[in-house]
Amino acid sequence: MIRKRIECISCQNESCLIKKFCHDEVAQKFLKKKNTIPCRKTQNIIIEGAPIHGIFFVYSGKVKVLNTGINGREQILRFAKDGEMLGQRGFSTHQYYPIGAVALEDTVLCNFSTNDMRKMLQEIPQMAYDFMVFYADELNRSETKVRKFAHMTVREKVIDSLLYINRKFGQKKGYLSIRLSRKEIADFAGTTEEQVIRVISVLKKDGLIISDAKKLGIPSTDILKQEIDEHHYFIQS
Amino acid sequence: MIRKRIECISCQNESCLIKKFCHDEVAQKFLKKKNTIPCRKTQNIIIEGAPIHGIFFVYSGKVKVLNTGINGREQILRFAKDGEMLGQRGFSTHQYYPIGAVALEDTVLCNFSTNDMRKMLQEIPQMAYDFMVFYADELNRSETKVRKFAHMTVREKVIDSLLYINRKFGQKKGYLSIRLSRKEIADFAGTTEEQVIRVISVLKKDGLIISDAKKLGIPSTDILKQEIDEHHYFIQS
DNA sequence: CGGTGTCTTGATTCTCATCAATTACTGTGG
DNA sequence: CCACAGTAATTGATGAGAATCAAGACACCG
Incomplete structure (x- = not known):
């Protein structure tokens, strides 16, 4: 320190x-x-x-x-x-x-x-x-978030949050370089711990994200991004 | 003009x-x-x-x-x-x-x-x-809104929106000095037209708001404010 | 090897968005 | 002034999605 x-x-x-x-x-x-x-x-x-x-x-x-x-x-x-x-x-x-x-x-x-x-x-x-x-x-970023919270499904909110975390902190060796609890992701995404877990489970099954121990990784953000953009053509921030 | x-x-x-x-x-x-x-x-x-x-x-x-x-x-x-x-x-x-x-x-x-x-x-x-x-x-205002959207019920969001409109535009002769459609209120509150109508109906029945023709009035904001504050002690903006 | 906290899954309940149908209102032209 | 059309408001019924509740698995730490 x-x-x-x-x-x-x-x-x-x-x-x-x-x-x-x-x-x-x-x-x-x-x-x-x-x-x-x-x-x-x-x-x-x-x-x-x-x-x-x-x-x-x-x-x-x-x-x-x-x-x-x-x-x-x-x-x-x-x-x-x-x-x-x-x-x-x-x-x-x-x-x-x-x-x-x-x-x-x-x-x-x-x-x-x-x-x-x-x-x-x-x-x-x-x-x-x-x-x-x-x-x-x-302000821009925050107003975008207002819109997201208003109209996105839980699945979309979780994906969007993961993409944000990825953009912000990046990955090291294929895994997100920050470790957040499911609860923290939920508190950011505006949903509950359980819902985050469910969405992440499905995403893992589909191979869209990977995990090792407690670490999460996103091999490719393309498909995830696409899913968000299909329904909400946002100006990302 | x-x-x-x-x-x-x-x-x-x-x-x-x-x-x-x-x-x-x-x-x-x-x-x-x-x-x-x-x-x-x-x-x-x-x-x-x-x-x-x-x-x-x-x-x-x-x-x-x-x-x-x-x-x-x-x-x-x-x-x-x-x-x-x-x-x-x-x-x-x-x-x-x-x-x-x-x-x-x-x-x-x-x-x-x-x-x-x-x-x-x-x-x-x-x-x-x-x-x-x-x-x-x-920015402050917007972030407060993020929080509201994340955790408020529809009833709370509608009440909160009406209070905002009242703060912003005030009342004339006991009625809000701006006329918004139910749809517009819904788009602001982050819900649907029908839900806004339902909430407003109940509020009218309870005498918490009044209406004349298309105009809405809030005789007293105290009880409404209290309802919001009970569950979310927000720093108003 | 208990114990604590996080994570996970399933079942249940409830809220809310959606759909559909009806009624009220507004403005326009005859 | 009224008939009409178009829009806004309203109400009820239904289903989907999400929060909540409950129970168990797992990892970590002393």
Whole structure:
């Protein structure tokens, strides 16, 4: 576990919205003030409903972003990996985090206070613009998801979720490089554990996905993609 | 129908993200170039999948924002009224509008080309920041909706939709000041026309909503709100 | 080698979408 | 002003899909 401070200069996450400005003079005073926070698997990074205390960037590791209904059911909204942002809502009028975030494996985070982040965005116009584009894309993605939840069958939702996980985290040696429980897939797909299991069973029987121990693999995404697209010609995001 | 050009200076929509900068010097050259577009009820403002040709602001009127699956089913993503924005995705990497927009009544729009809008945002940092906050809020709203679609019953979704419509457009003389068909409510709530009718019937019987001719009214939102909150303590948006 | 948690499968129940048929409403032209 | 057509709203019946419930298999860990 990395405990030492991470400097943006030496960071390899080219997609990070901050990294891009690591040579910017104005940015320097803020970059100096950021914190490096290591956290262990299953640890809560952001607690839903807690007062907002800044914005996070994933330096390394994997995270799930979720929120909970009072019935105890949790909805996973998205996953985040290296270079991605968490707790982005400090800017809107909210006082409390509307979402929670949990580390799926050992993770290292960079943290900026909401105040510093605000100032940095106001002082570096290009950064505000970049953030705006980022949010616009996220909004797109989220609205696509609304549509999916409204009209897809469980089978389609599960397939769609598996494809998303595959796109996001990729495969290593033929298997998805992230291990999620059936429950987590269900919470992401918007269904129940049992349904996910049933769909996965059928997909395995049909040879559309493979499994070894607890790992899942997708030999070819083509047929699966095709099935989704046939009924919903979505602009993927 | 207003045909003459609308000037931001004389516009009354205080919530408009552009109006706020109508005295800004840098903004002037862009404001001069905007177009005023009147359109009639049921007219298509944005056609889903068409090449992006700018961003719109509602000067007056009411609009629905939607997208369609190949099965013909449409999902209404949100409604927009005076001062609100349409086709906001010109900034992200998309080439085509991922959504469509249709006028629900006679509507007057202001239009900026994507290029002008981009330049304006780059040249006026505070505007980029405001837009960023706007998107962040929209994202929040959308993610709340994902959660709702995942876990609410049809009855809850319909009630939630009616409350949203009421919040957004308000009531006049005890009735909602917008008239939507059952089908439109269904497309927004993520269910079918028949289900909406059934739920509304029951709600009328229980005196929770009233109707006169085609108009719907909500005498008191308290009980309805309570029903939603009991099962899902959402941060409303 | 218990024990705990995840995974799996089957059976049951229930909600909701669909289909079909009827009624109410709106606008138009004669 | 009324007849008519076309659209929207309504109601009931049915079936499919999905959530829930229950029980057992499996793996992992002390």
